[in-house]
Amino acid sequence: QVQLVESGGGLVQPGGSLRLTCAASGFTFSKYAMSWVRQAPGKGLEWVSSINTDGSNTGYADSVKGRFTISRDNAKNTLYLQMNSLKSEDTAVYHCTKHGEAPKGQGTQVTVSS
Numbered sequence: 406q407v408q409l410v411e412s413g414g415g416l417v418q419p420g421g422s423l424r425l426t427c428a429a430s431g432f433t434f435s436k437y438a439m440s441w442v443r444q445a446p447g448k449g450l451e452w453v454s455s456i457n458t459d460g461s462n463t464g465y466a467d468s469v470k471g472r473f474t475i476s477r478d479n480a481k482n483t484l485y486l487q488m489n490s491l492k493s494e495d496t497a498v499y500h501c502t503k504h505g506e507a508p509k510g511q512g513t514q515v516t517v518s519s
Contacts, residue, residue, distance in 0.1 A: 414516075430482060439501060441484075454466065474487040
């Protein structure tokens, strides 16, 4: 079955960086556009970024544009999110998804705090 396992979250100070990783299995990863979404405490899901099948096209929410970079390695069935210049408002559980689908996994917690 489809599995998407996120990792790489943690506690980081404002201005710091983290790299999230999503290991995909159970489907042909290279055939699907992928996305990162997040859910902050007490709030709904927020789209963060998407990438097309070969990585040649990406999109970002205005709130993260210029700070986050999405990428993928189809040979490794892995999706990444490089997050720089983190802000307290980036605190959330981050999920990777097939583009347009709801999160399936536990996600990874990112906490930005001094």
